[in-house]
Amino acid sequence: MNEHLDTLSPAIVWRHFRTLCNTPRPSGHEERLASIIERWADERGLPHDRDAAGNLRVRKPASSGCESAPGVILQGHLDMVAQANADHPHDFTTDPIDTYIADGWLHASDTTLGADNGLGVAAALAVLEDDTLRHGPLEALFTVEEESSMGGALQLAEHWLEGSLLLNLDSEDRGEVYIGCAGGADVVVSASLPTSALRDDEQVWQLALTGLKGGHSGIDIHKGLGNANRLLVRVLRALEPYGARLIDYHGGTLRNALPREAFATLALDADEGEAAQARIAELQDELVAELAGIDDRLVLELEARDDAPGEALTRTASHMLVAALHVAPCGVERMSVEVPGVVETSNNLGVVALEQGRFTLCALVRSLRDSATADIADRFRALFGLIGAETRVENAYPGWTPNPESPLLARFRRLHQHLLGSDPEVKVIHAGLECGILGGKYPALEMISFGPQIRGAHSPDERVELDSVEEFWKLLRALIEDLAERQAA
Template structure:
């Protein structure tokens, strides 16, 4: 599978990326890949160990004569986001990712590619295998469950890592280097809401909102993209005027991916159905006009269905839930006053389900300021607390405070200017890089993050520019050798 990757340069990187594509690794299912990497390390005589959570460390001794060079930690996460197009039959726990090339980019067939963070991991493995690289002591740190909870970083063993410099390879823009990131928290809302049998005079309508691009809930949150949950809730709220009662709802699958699709069924008086369908048709045009070219393939449909055993929410419960969801924060809340063009605080209504009266919402709040993360989470607690829902704030992780005076950053900037003929853009990212958590556990680490050009992460549109991987690899090798020589 994916044999065409063997023909790409740099060969070592793509060989390892092929292994990652062929080894299923959605979040929470990284065990097979860990075992594969441990066997590979054994074949090269590289020592390895795991902490209590299961994070993997592979070490490589310094090139003879370079033992006094600063220790470098190369870090990436093993898991990938599991997203597939509707109708594409893919089991992420069993099936390999099938890749193909198109006009200089590498894609996956109907699924996420896993370039986030597979290419960073592949580059680390290539560094460990490269026989011509001159380096000091190296530690390769591979964390688990980054995409779902940051669990690997949050539970990373303390007093384990030995290096003083850390290169995080989980960024997605060529020509850029990241020195700060947002922190975040999951807001999980649950409630059991009253429901009653469908009435004789009620008709069931099934609604589907599809065709959106989706994307990364941090890096893409400021783009002109639609959030399927936000939009379909808006439609349902409008249908309240006809006395609609919500039966079920399913939208989004990951709290850190902007939802591409959402589906719902409602019951409403039969004599209101024609007007309701006409409203949905009109709203489809309104939403498409608002999204414009940013998300031009939106499709909103509604049709009558038979569902005799349906148990819609009571009128009051349905109205209360839709009002709360319609009022809930979603998207960019505030832009940074200190870092131009960077989102400060945002929220993604990632996963929303209603089934048999059980309501579940998982939203992801992000901010450059931990206090703003707490404040946004508090708004959810206040809003949904009004309807008696249980609201928990989970998996909180700190942001990464920028250090523009970092010696590591200065070295990267100088080498990038020399190799690429231009200085890199120094950036702060509105996403949850693990650096913030790692820095809280190892405050002495000097850290930067960089990577190849990846677009559409967390969606089946994910792709990586093949040529950017060449540049990424050249920069990584040169940086390691420069840091070794400057000891």
């Protein structure tokens, strides 16, 4: 499948990316891909090993005469975000990604593409394969479960890696190089809420909010895109005068993706259905107008259901839950003063669910300041404590402190200017690159991050610009050769 990828340039990179597209690899299901890479390494005589977390390392000895050059670690993650349009059945644990080319960009049909971070992995494999490349000692580090929890990096073995320079290949903007990133943590809220039987004078309705673009909960958090959970909760507040009681709720599927869809089943007073539908039509117009030019394909629907689930939240419990969700932190909290134009702190209401009175929420807080991450987590604890919920913090990871004086950065900038005729923008990203975690385990590592141009990451709109992949490969090869030649002399 995806044979057309073999016609693209650079062929050595796209051939490996085709393997990744044809191999299912959502978070937690990286074993098959890791085994394929290990067999490939065996065929080429490249030593490889794994740590206890399942992270994979493949090594290649230095080219003759470059043995004294500093060791370079090429780093990316094996897993991808699993998101598909609601009307497109796709099993990410068994089905390959179906790709197509349009207007100079590679897309996937109704699913995430996996260019994040598949192209970084493919480029690292291409470096290991390229026997024309002159290089120092190489290690390719492929981590697991980056998209779901940063688990691979958090559990990475210490005293395992040997290189002193790390090239993270998980950035998504051509013409830019990243030297710092936000840290973050998952905030998980859960509660058992009281329910009561439906009354004879209540009718069951299905409420759906669909059509949003979605996107990356860090990189795209400041763009004004709609958050389906935030918006549907707003709608539920507006329906309270019609006797609304929540029966169930399902919004979002990943804490690190802006939720594109949300659905609720609710009970309304039987004689209020017509008025509620009229209010829904008004809200549809209001929300579309507010999101015009940014995320204006929102669809809001309220339809009567014939089946009658036995119970709904009590009126008080429903009101308190909706109120708490309505005021919960969501979106950009603060912009950075030290790094102008960069989000300092944000939160994504990523996954919200209610079923048979059991409420769960998973939000992802990101910040350049660990103290701000802790504060937002505590605000969740204080707010949802009012409805008797338990709040816990999971998968916390540190940020990556920028070092603008890095010699590795200076070398990359000179090469970028020489090869492409422009100085790259030096950036700090409001997303959770693994560099912060890796730097904590290996403090002596000098690191930068760069990659091809990817848009719509973490959504079915994900795509990569073909020309940028050639540029990315050109820079990566040149940097590895430059590091080997200049420091081996």
